[in-house]
Amino acid sequence: MQLGSHCECAGARAMLINGNVLVKEEPMPTRDLIPKLRIVRAPTEGKRPMRWLPVVASKAVAGLLLVAGATVARADDVKDPSDFLGSAIQDGRAEIESCQIALRKSSDASVQAFAKRMITDHKSLDAQIESLAKRKGYRLPSGISITQKATQAAFTPLTGHAFDKVFMEHNVSDHKDDIKHFSDEAQHGSDPDVRELAASATPILREHLKLAEETRVKIEK
Structure with a gap:
């Protein structure tokens, strides 16, 4: 103009x-x-240095992830054991897919090691869930939820340390939620077989949380 x-x-x-x-x-x-x-007022050229952009982007994406996490239907919101298994396997699939993204995007050795461990453990847990659901006649959802897809899409624009920071923050928060929901199912679930699976998986999820917190500290050093 x-x-x-x-x-x-x-x-x-x-x-x-x-x-x-x-x-x-x-x-x-x-x-x-x-x-x-x-x-x-028109923006002043050079007012915000370009080096700030990854920080601003990471904070914005972190906020989106928190919002996305708050909208996910979790196991403690449902009482049917098939619903718990469905929620659990979608969480596992989403974890595997996000860690595969990390293997492509992150160059940090500790983040890479964390992602590989998560992929191995969650593939094993998902196989147990699928086997139990088949034996009990419970139907599982295909793929992951829309909210989980949006969470993964939020990782896409991030690179380097900005990606590592948001990825590990997400994993700390996500595993805290997983522990709560698996613990609740282990104590209050209506199906004894599902309760047993949830109880056996909870210690593994606690290990994941500990590793996520340790990795988060490492990338800040």
Whole structure:
């Protein structure tokens, strides 16, 4: 837009003068009879160094992951044992897929080691879940949930240390949730076989949480 040029949008007129947008807000018929002017400052070039961008991006993605995690239907929200198994196997699949992303994106040795351990353990646990569900006649969902897909998509723009930080924060939070839900099922589940599986898996998940916390500390050094 050139100096002194105008544009109109719903309820307002704007003029660009020396890099600043002068916005004239039209009065609302029943609320204000005096037009108001306000200056919308144009961004100053170089105001935010490019090196800040990974930090800003990682914080934004971390926030998205927290929101996504809060919307997932978890095992303690349902009482049917088949629902617990369905939620558990989707969590396992999502863990495996996110760790496969980490193997491609991270160059940190401790993050790589963590991802490999998670893939091995969760593949084993998923196989147990599938076997038990088949034996008991419980139907399991295919793939992972929409929310889990969105969580993985949030990892995509991150690289380097920004990825490692968000990935490990996610794993600490996620394994805390997993421990709670598996513990609850082990104590209160209605199917004794499912209770036994949940009880046997809980110590492994505790090991995962400990390893996630240790890895998170390592990448900050």
